[in-house]
Amino acid sequence: MxxxxxxxxxxxxxxxxxxxxxxxxxxxxxxxxxxxxxxxxxAELLPFVDADCVVQPGWPRWSHWNSDDRSGSPTANRSL
Structure with a gap:
């Protein structure tokens, strides 16, 4: 953090x-x-979360594996 x-x-x-x-x-x-x-x-995955956001348990793993982009950069140029 x-x-x-x-x-x-x-x-x-x-x-x-x-x-x-x-x-x-x-x-x-x-x-x-x-x-x-x-x-x-x-870490392999680097999620960014602002102070006004609330994430659910497992969110970084879920967003990585459920991304439409399987190139290894799941959140590049995207907001989840």
């Missing part, structure tokens, strides 16, 4: 989810936060 000057401190949320690491991005805006996340990510 990348914190980009949140109103609420995300430490408590991150500590409840196994395997989540909190990164801080001092530059404001979604682009710097996403870039920070992409820089430190180690």
């Amino acid at each position: 990348v914190d980009n000057d949140s109103f609420k401190d995300p430490v408590a949320v991150c500590s409840q989810v196994e395997g989540v690491r909190l990164e801080r991005e001092p530059n404001p805006g979604p682009d710097p936060a996403r870039n920070r996340g992409a820089l430190v990510a180690k």
Whole structure:
């Protein structure tokens, strides 16, 4: 998770989810936060979720395998 000057401190949320690491991005805006996340990510699939979104369990896996684009880049140029 990348914190980009949140109103609420995300430490408590991150500590409840196994395997989540909190990164801080001092530059404001979604682009710097996403870039920070992409820089430190180690997973094969990199989902981006904004603070005003709620995802269901298994969402990244579902969106990858149910994509119309089987080229290995399931969400490129698409909003899911």
